[in-house]
Amino acid sequence: MSRGGRQTYAALSVLAAGALVLTGCSKGGSSASDNSKKDQQNAKAQQASIKFGDAADSTGPAAAVPGAKTGGTLEVLQRDSYAHLDPGQIYVSDEGSLATLIHRGLTGYKSTDNKGTGHEVVGDLATDSGTTTDGGKTWKYTLKDGVKFSDGTPITSADFRQTFERLFAPFINQGPTYLQQWLANTNGSDYRKLLPDGPYKGKHLPNSVLETPDAKTIIFHFKTPHPDLPYALAMAGYDVVSKKGDTKEKYDKNPVTSGPYKIQSFKSGKSMVLVKNTNWDPKTDPIRNQYVNQMNFTFNVQYEDSSKALLADTGADQTGVSFNNSVDAGNISQVLGGDAAVKARTVAGYQPYVGQININMKHSALQDKTVREAIAYALPITPIIRAFGGSSAAEVAGGFISPTVSGYDASFDPWGKKKNPGGDAAKA
Structure with a gap:
């Protein structure tokens, strides 16, 4: 969440602009290897199992x-700019950052x-993270008061029925589909057959699938x-409508909106203004704070420009802050230099x-799996790392899972990218 006060803003200024993209970056004058160890320690903590919180965990403020x-x-x-503000259409990280401010689930x-x-996963609008007595086939949620x-x-169960039923309508085509598939008991896109028009033509999901026996x-x-x-349900795509x-x-x-902020104005591709939502009650919210009075967004600010401005x-x-911009490669050395004032405003x-x-699979040769394997072995990763700003900005990954994700295995390196970041032409 955003935070008020000169010092706190400053703490976010530089690498909140790049914290999501400058993987393994070093702090101030510290060595990259020292900070890599710290990042790995933090990553291990994030890999730990996430607790499902009870009512006490889910109580605000x-x-x-x-x-x-x-x-x-x-x-x-x-x-x-933000392409989507409708929760049902939100599935990418930049819109997810915004959703934390304006939506709740x-x-x-x-x-x-x-x-x-x-x-930990806690109840947001619900009193807890959910209860099940049959291993996860039936889940019950109760809405908080106020x-x-x-x-x-007032937010009621009728709003959540609307929220989930509209996900089956054709115009909702960008958000997650897990819940829809689970409700329809299918793994494919044919989940829409369960409620083809959503709730807009008077039809609804049967109580045997989604039940709302009372307002809460x-x-x-x-x-x-x-x-x-x-x-x-913690995904922005399932926040209440x-x-x-x-x-x-x-x-x-x-x-x-239902979060601590509401949209005062939005000019797609140009600007957005968020102001405090006076109907948000902090006593119901265990997740968010509401310090800042107003947030003024400016879009079309390139990475180099935001880096220089925040520096x-x-x-x-x-x-100032940037929720999603990266620190550009040209300014990384200054961000990670020995300037104490910059170091105080840097996170890693x-x-x-x-x-x-x-890989573009339309090329006939690439339809041969062995050709694709040869490319995977031969492709040098070192120039790509260099383009991002070097080892202080990125690391070679062996697989598709980040070190912060449960299930990460540092030894997993099927294409030898960690062992041979310059590529293995002989193997290819």
Whole structure:
């Protein structure tokens, strides 16, 4: 969440612009190897099993952020505008960052320490992370008292029925599909057959699939166990949509929000202004704080420009941040240099993603698996790492799983990229 106060903003200024992309970056004058060890230690903590929180864990308000102050305006420098604001259409990380500010769901992730390495799934709008008595085939959620949308309308189970049923409508085509497939008991896109038009022509999911017996209760019925439902419901794509305010396709540009902030204005590709949602009650929210009065987003700010602005740390940039921009390769050495003032505003760690190179399969030769294998062995990764800014900015990955993700295995290197980052021509 965003935080108020000059010092706290400054702590976010530089590498909040690149923290999600500068994997394994070093802090200040420390060596890259020293910080790599620290990042690996933090990664191991993040790999640990995530607890499903009970009612006590799910009670607000969220823990105070050390040093945070209320008030002020945050400048947010972003290269890319937001293509989707409708929760049902949100599936990518930049929109997910925004969703934390403006949307809420049945569950969410709560930080359990001030280092960003401890988390648990808790009830967000729900009283807990969910209860099941049959191994995950049936899940029950109860809404908290006093939860409202930004227009003051109480959030009820009818809103969640609308939220989940509209996911089957044809115009929802960008968000996650896990829940829909589980409800329809299918692994493919034919889940839409369960409710082809969503709720917009008077039809609804049967109570044998989704049950809302009263205004505060939501019950999911699956034919096979889904013990990971609390994780899925924490995704922005399953955040609540207002039944009263549902404008179908138009909702994507002007949604009714439920988080601590609401949208005052949005000019796609140009700017966005968020202001405090006065109908958000911190006593119901164990995840978020609401320090900053206003956030002014500017889009089309390129990586180099945001890096320079946040490094300069003058004027509006003193309370500036970028949620998703990377620190460009040309400024990494200055960010990671020995300047104490910059070091104080720098954070480091692995991102949850691993970059990959996709091959155009239309070429006839590439349809041969052995040819693709040869390319995988031969491809040199070292120049790619260099283009990102060197070893301080990125590391060679052996597989597709980030060190922060449960199941990561550092020894997994099927194509020899960690062993031979320059490529293995002989093997190819």
